Amino acid sequence: MSEMKAMRDAVGEALLDIAQKNPKVVVLDADVCTSTKTCYVRDKLPSQFLEIGIAEANMIGISAGLAAVGFIPFPVTFAVFASSRVADQVRMCAAHARLNVKIVGSYGGIPTGKAGATHSSVEDIAIMRAIPNMQIVIPADGVEVKKVIEAAAEIPGPFYISTVRCEVPTIFPVDHKFILGKGVVLQDGRDITVIGTGMMTARAKEAGEALKKKGISARVVHMPTIKPIDRELIKKCAEETKGIITIENHSVIGGLGGAVAEVACEASPCRIKRLGIPDTFVDSGEDEDMFAKFGMTADAIADAAERLLAS
Amino acid sequence: MGKDDIKKLEETAKKIRRSIVETLSSAKAGHTGGSLSVTDILTVLYFKEMKIDPSRPDWEDRDRFVLSKGHASCGLYCALVERGYFAKDLLSTFDRTDGCLQGHPDMHKTPGVDMSTGSLGQGLSVGAGMAAGARLLKKSFRVFVVLGDGEVQEGQVWEAAMYAGHNKLDNLTAIIDYNKLQLASRVQDAIDLEPLADKFRAFKWNVIGADGHSIESLCKAFEKARKNKGRPSVIIADTVKGKGISFAENKVEWHVRVPKGDEIAKALDELK
Structure with missing residues (x-):
């Protein structure tokens, strides 16, 4: 049996790690950081953490503004609110403007801790796929989460990274290589x-x-x-x-x-x-x-x- | 600010207005009313207030400008031409396929455009992000965002206003082009904004009133915004939609109508 790891923990740890290594990385939250685990960044690196409040549209716009002046912002919230709720903001401010906005959808799909229909995104990928310029990645495990977040910080342009809340088996070794666009x-x-x-x-x-x-x-x-x-x-x-x-x-x-x-x-x-x-x-x-x-x-x-x- | 300086800026604004009429009538498309109402605001920003260098549109310490009411793109392009960002003959390509002057501003196609806009209600969030970024970078550049009045009906404007007020972003100045008309009706008949100044005060903003067609009034307003500390500033600029063309002023239909036929010569004559 493979080792199990909550993917949201992997997301929080990977974001903290990349933010510590790269001062241009900032993490934005819409009042769900203790769920998405970006609270790791809030608690350890508050200077690179922006609390936007429950205002996801504003969070994407602020991310675009930060990207326009040289930052690499990672706005993180539940996948449903990181996609359908802000589709137009993503479309104009991140995708059309081709800015370095790296959106992380947490709580993708079914595993939302029994939150049900309103919180379970079934269509985030479909929405993002239809938007020109978007780069979309769905990592498999905690190891790949880290690799994908590192790649997103390096590769120019807007990203949508869909992750899950729950524990998932670790299927990749720590030296796993993620290459964008390759299966x-x-x-x-x-x-x-x-x-x-x-x-x-x-x-x-x-x-x-x-x-x-x-x-x-x-x-x-x-x-x-x-x-x-x-x-x-x-x-x-x-x-x-x-x-x-x-x-x-x-x-x-x-x-x-x-x-x-x-x-x-x-x-x-x-x-x-x-x-x-x-x-x-x-x-x-x-x-x-x-x-x-x-x-x-x-x-x-x-x-x-x-x-x-x-x- | 001497009388001569004011006179000079007034002449500049008039030149920009003439370019707007020529460009829109030649393209047979675009937004006349809102381009003409924002002209004096753009003139003061680009020729007096903003720290910019047209020879270095990507200079990282420049002040940033976001035209949140992106449909007034023609006004912005004509101001950029006048300021020397690109050659005037490019204006003849406005709204053309594969052209660099799109119907709504595109930061990757037009030199001097700091942010792509068009979908209303988003520019103040972007400006707040730029202002927050300046603070994180410990840089002194300032951020200016022009909003339409009808645009203020968008909820995201108030999300951004709440964020900027809470975070005391005094390097951010919003300017509301308050021409009292939106696409299909008077603003007050659609959704009234009043009391607008009180709303911004309640969101912890420094509120400044101005006559949006008086260079002197606008310069004073920007000076107050510049000197203000601890709060973002909003200049509520009273303007006239279609300003400068008698038959277009205060007319709802001139939101998206452009001068044609005899109107072109008549408009240019009034702007001599």
């Missing part, structure tokens, strides 16, 4: 491809191992960057295996599944099954109950792969 093949295979992103990659990996035991050769891919998406790798998987399963902690509309389907459809049409949150709001409930309800478990991924191959 990672975790297990090679020739029968079918399972592409995961974010915390769902660990489940894709588990499903791949289960399939192997059943004699099915599954290729497992981690796709941390949703935009720019790794077109070459998707095309290769579409050509070399008999179909693609995508799994994401997001609506099946407009996220990883949408992006993979768009690329495969144009480059090398193949059978695709998109797993994730169906086109619905989610309920409050235990994280794992909700994941099970929507077929977002390793078992359900393996079943979907077998069904796709049998069809």
Whole structure:
């Protein structure tokens, strides 16, 4: 069993670390820092922490102003408030203006601590994907969170980084390398491809191992960057295996599944099954109950792969 | 500020107004009323108040300007031309595909534009971020944000006002181009802003009134803002939409109408 680590802790620690190393990094909060764990920056490095209050639109505008005078701001709040609530501010002040605004959506998707529909973002990635100039990343574990935050501070332009609240298994070694725009093949295979992103990659990996035991050769891919998406790798998987399963902690509309389907459809049409949150709001409930309800478990991924191959 | 200086700035404002009429009528698009109401404010900012260097538009210690009411872009472009940021003949490319003078200001396309704007209500947040940044950098540059009056109906303006007041950003000055008209109606018939000065005072701002078409009044207002410490300043500048063209003044429809036909010569004649 892999070591478990709450991703929100990893976010807080990574932001504190990068802020300590780079005085141009500032972290902005909209009164959720004790939940998102940016309170680590507030408590250890208050000179690089800005409390904006419950005013997310203002937080994005202030971030843009800070970026315009040379800072690298990381506004952090729950994914739903970091995306749909501020879509126009992100669109004009960060994306159109091509400023170094590095938005971190915390509490992405289902695991929000039973907060339910209003706090569970099912569409943040879909919104951000449609905005020109945005670079979108969904890290898989605490190790990758740190790498992605370091990369975002280095690479020019606006970022949206979607993270989760809950504990996730650490699947990458500490020397893991994150390259923007590149997918990672975790297990090679020739029968079918399972592409995961974010915390769902660990489940894709588990499903791949289960399939192997059943004699099915599954290729497992981690796709941390949703935009720019790794077109070459998707095309290769579409050509070399008999179909693609995508799994994401997001609506099946407009996220990883949408992006993979768009690329495969144009480059090398193949059978695709998109797993994730169906086109619905989610309920409050235990994280794992909700994941099970929507077929977002390793078992359900393996079943979907077998069904796709049998069809 | 002597009488001659004032006279000179008045002449500059008139030149900018003429350029606005020529540019908008040639492009057959754009926002006439709000460009003409903000002209004197832009003149005082670009020719007197702001610490800027047109030969170095990216100078990191320059004062920053955000035209939050981005639809008055033509007014800004004409002021930038007059101040020497780029050649006047570029004005003929206003609103053209692939041109550097977009319908709303684009910081990456136009020299001298510090922030891209257009979607209303966001500029004061950006200005607050720039001002907070100046303080973090321990730099003395100041930040100026021009807002339209109708724009003040946007809730985000008040989020930014609350933030700037709370954080005592005295390096931030907002100017409200209070021409009393918005796109479709009088401001007071849409959503009245009054008592506007009291609202800003309640948000911990230093409130300064000005005649937005008197160079002298505006200069005094900016001086008060400059000397004020411990609070952000807002200059509520009373203006006339379409100022300078008799048949456009105070007319709602001139928000987005441009001079055409005989109107062009008539407008330029009035601005001699």
